[in-house]
Amino acid sequence: MGNKDLPMAVTMMIIFIVLFGLSFTFQSSGVLVTHTTAAFFPRVVLAVAMFLNLILIIQTLLKGPDGGAKKGIEPEAAKRVALSMVCTIAFGFGTAYLGTLVSMALFIVGIMLVWGNRNFKVIFLNALIAPIIVYLIFNKVLLVQLPAGILL
Amino acid sequence: MFEQLLTGFMTMSEPINILAVFMGVLGGMILGAMPGLTAPMGCALLIPFTYSMPPVPAISMLVSLYCGATYGGSISAILVHAPGTPAAAATTFDGYPLAQKGQAGKALGMACISSFIGGFFSVIVLVLLAPVLAKIAIKFGPPEYFALSIFGLSMISSIGSKSVIKNLLGGTIGVFIACVGMDEISGFSRYDFGITHLMDGVSFIPVMIGLFAAAEVFRQAEIGMRKVVMDRKITGLPTWKEVKSVKTTLMRSSLIGTFIGILPAEGGTVASFIGYNEAKRFSKNPEKFGTGVLEGIAGPECANNAATGGSMVPTMALGIPGSGTAAVILGALMVHGMRPGPLMFIQHANEVYAVFAGMFIANIMFLGLGLGGSRIFSQILRVPNYVLSPIILILCVVGTYALKNNMADVWIMLICGIIGYKMKAYGFTAAPIVLGLVLGQLIEISLRRSLIVFENNPFIFFTRPWSVALLFLTVLGLCSPMIRTWFDNRGARKRAKKNGDSCEGTTATCEDGLD
Numbered sequence: 001m002g003n004k005d006l007p008m009a010v011t012m013m014i015i016f017i018v019l020f021g022l023s024f025t026f027q028s029s030g031v032l033v034t035h036t037t038a039a040f041f042p043r044v045v046l047a048v049a050m051f052l053n054l055i056l057i058i059q060t061l062l063k064g065p066d067g068g069a070k071k072g073i074e075p076e077a078a079k080r081v082a083l084s085m086v087c088t089i090a091f092g093f094g095t096a097y098l099g100t101l102v103s104m105a106l107f108i109v110g111i112m113l114v115w116g117n118r119n120f121k122v123i124f125l126n127a128l129i130a131p132i133i134v135y136l137i138f139n140k141v142l143l144v145q146l147p148a149g150i151l152l
Numbered sequence: 153m154f155e156q157l158l159t160g161f162m163t164m165s166e167p168i169n170i171l172a173v174f175m176g177v178l179g180g181m182i183l184g185a186m187p188g189l190t191a192p193m194g195c196a197l198l199i200p201f202t203y204s205m206p207p208v209p210a211i212s213m214l215v216s217l218y219c220g221a222t223y224g225g226s227i228s229a230i231l232v233h234a235p236g237t238p239a240a241a242a243t244t245f246d247g248y249p250l251a252q253k254g255q256a257g258k259a260l261g262m263a264c265i266s267s268f269i270g271g272f273f274s275v276i277v278l279v280l281l282a283p284v285l286a287k288i289a290i291k292f293g294p295p296e297y298f299a300l301s302i303f304g305l306s307m308i309s310s311i312g313s314k315s316v317i318k319n320l321l322g323g324t325i326g327v328f329i330a331c332v333g334m335d336e337i338s339g340f341s342r343y344d345f346g347i348t349h350l351m352d353g354v355s356f357i358p359v360m361i362g363l364f365a366a367a368e369v370f371r372q373a374e375i376g377m378r379k380v381v382m383d384r385k386i387t388g389l390p391t392w393k394e395v396k397s398v399k400t401t402l403m404r405s406s407l408i409g410t411f412i413g414i415l416p417a418e419g420g421t422v423a424s425f426i427g428y429n430e431a432k433r434f435s436k437n438p439e440k441f442g443t444g445v446l447e448g449i450a451g452p453e454c455a456n457n458a459a460t461g462g463s464m465v466p467t468m469a470l471g472i473p474g475s476g477t478a479a480v481i482l483g484a485l486m487v488h489g490m491r492p493g494p495l496m497f498i499q500h501a502n503e504v505y506a507v508f509a510g511m512f513i514a515n516i517m518f519l520g521l522g523l524g525g526s527r528i529f530s531q532i533l534r535v536p537n538y539v540l541s542p543i544i545l546i547l548c549v550v551g552t553y554a555l556k557n558n559m560a561d562v563w564i565m566l567i568c569g570i571i572g573y574k575m576k577a578y579g580f581t582a583a584p585i586v587l588g589l590v591l592g593q594l595i596e597i598s599l600r601r602s603l604i605v606f607e608n609n610p611f612i613f614f615t616r617p618w619s620v621a622l623l624f625l626t627v628l629g630l631c632s633p634m635i636r637t638w639f640d641n642r643g644a645r646k647r648a649k650k651n652g653d654s655c656e657g658t659t660a661t662c663e664d665g666l667d
Binding site: 005008012019023026027028037039040041042052053056059073077078081084085088089092095104107108111114116117122126131134137138142144146147 | 596
């Protein structure tokens with residue numbers, strides 16, 4: 001564990017504090033004014049989380065700046081991950097607006113290009129066959145009504 | 153019990169159930185053989201396919217996938233030195249060197265036979281032990297259930313990443329996620345942020361698919377295009393004499409694996425490393441370990457498959473998952489209207505025993521498929537990750553949507569996938585979060601019911617024998633990583649003293665308990 005844990009632990013601590021604060025906005029019944037209101041358990045859990053997070057922060061500070069920090073990923077790899085995430089989010093939106101089948105085909109093309117594949121024969125075949133199989137299994141066999149969007 | 157098991161076998165003899173088990177085993181072996189695809193990921197992705205199925209084939213398919221994937225992990229571990237699942241990591245130590253000597257067939261055969269023996273033994277224990285445990289647990293009141301679920305949660309300290317604090321923090325985050333939505337006791341909503349969908353709470357399935365499957369594909373994106381080169385010829389199987397020569401290792405590892413599996417949250421990964429270490433410790437030729445000895449394959453493989461049946465004991469009898477995959481299966485049981493726990497043995501006895509029978513059949517099936525088709529399964533390794541990964545992400549999105557025909561679940565899954573990826577980068581793993589999520593509701597309900605029934609007396613947990621015993625085990629569970637480290641260090645010191653060299657960690661350790 002190295003110092004790269006510190007910003008993460010501090011961010012988590014802020015989130016836990018905000019969530020703890022939000023628990024005071026929960027409604028509570030006049031009849032159930034005991035320990036067991038709706039806010040009781042989340043507060044206990046968040047208190048435990050904050051305590052554990054505090055230990056993590058102390059551990060990180062005690063380890064010092066070179067406390068075994070792992071090497072970060074290469075910029076190229078980070079770009080691939082980020083673009084894969086963007087493609088997946090776009091696929092989610094595309095499913096609702098363009099339709100599942102078309103979005104699946106576009107998504108496969110996008111991901112394979114992002115990952116550096118330039119074999120267009122493989123891309124084309126994967127983008128053609130995989131969506132049709134997935135669509136048929138879910139729509140025709142499992143009878144799931146997949147979003148059709150403006151296309152399909 | 154035996155009559156019910158017989159009825160279970162009769163139920164399983166229906167073609168649809170046999171087909172479900174076959175598909176589960178086959179899918180599991182394929183999935184397990186591919187590095188990067190794990191058993192919980194496979195189970196999470198399979199759940200959407202089971203929505204429209206009756207409970208018996210659906211759950212049988214999932215447990216068969218679990219059994220198949222646990223064995224399947226050894227295929228790539230032996231052939232290309234890349235364990236298909238974390239549980240097969242210890243198999244690489246001797247499986248790969250044996251394959252390098254041109255005896256890949258023998259290594260795969262030994263892994264398959266050992267997995268079968270371990271798996272079959274553990275299912276026998278499951279059938280015998282789970283109903284007994286359920287009978288005891290039926291007498292449990294809210295305080296005992298609270299102590300039991302806390303005990304289950306405490307075991308996450310020793311799984312997942314190396315850091316105990318990060319494991320516990322992950323589990324606590326999981327419990328917190330379970331708090332989102334309508335409070336079951338007061339009926340008031342919590343942390344819904346005005347989003348109607350969140351008033352129902354966060355479903356297990358999107359979170360599991362996101363954390364186990366989507367996050368893993370994002371991690372694969374770091375590596376980019378990868379194609380496994382596999383040019384090893386697979387010929388020959390172990391002889392009967394060779395199998396007999398490792399019988400003591402098989403018996404020992406079956407017991408170890410089943411016991412480790414029964415412990416809440418401990419799964420095949422921990423079992424396989426302990427199985428390997430014990431095989432080495434009791435071996436007449438420990439110095440040959442790592443050079444391709446059959447004991448070194450039999451020990452971990454038998455133990456990791458024994459953990460599959462073992463982990464189903466607390467899952468089915470108590471509703472406390474025995475491993476990450478068992479947590480996913482527990483979620484699937486709920487999707488199919490079966491609440492795991494002692495009452496399940498009364499309300500759904502036929503289904504429960506049919507699933508047990510399905511596990512027996514699954515073990516026999518992967519023995520046949522593994523021994524007969526190892527050459528075919530090795531070809532799966534040739535499928536490049538850039539073809540498979542987009543399909544997995546598509547299944548994540550479409551499968552999550554199919555849960556309630558709702559895009560909101562898809563967004564939850566994607567958020568969990570991104571968070572899961574980022575958390576992995578910071579040393580957190582998915583298993584503790586999922587276990588926390590699964591146990592969260594049970595912890596809250598049992599704690600609050602205990603406080604309501606016993607008039608806010610917190611000492612009630614320390615006055616009932618079962619509750620005290622379970623809380624004692626909780627403390628022991630929380631201390632287990634420290635105890636284990638102490639024993640490891642002591643063992644290393646003793647060995648170093650004996651060999652007269654420096655104290656180096658010679659004991660194999662588990663880095664990732666995601667099974």
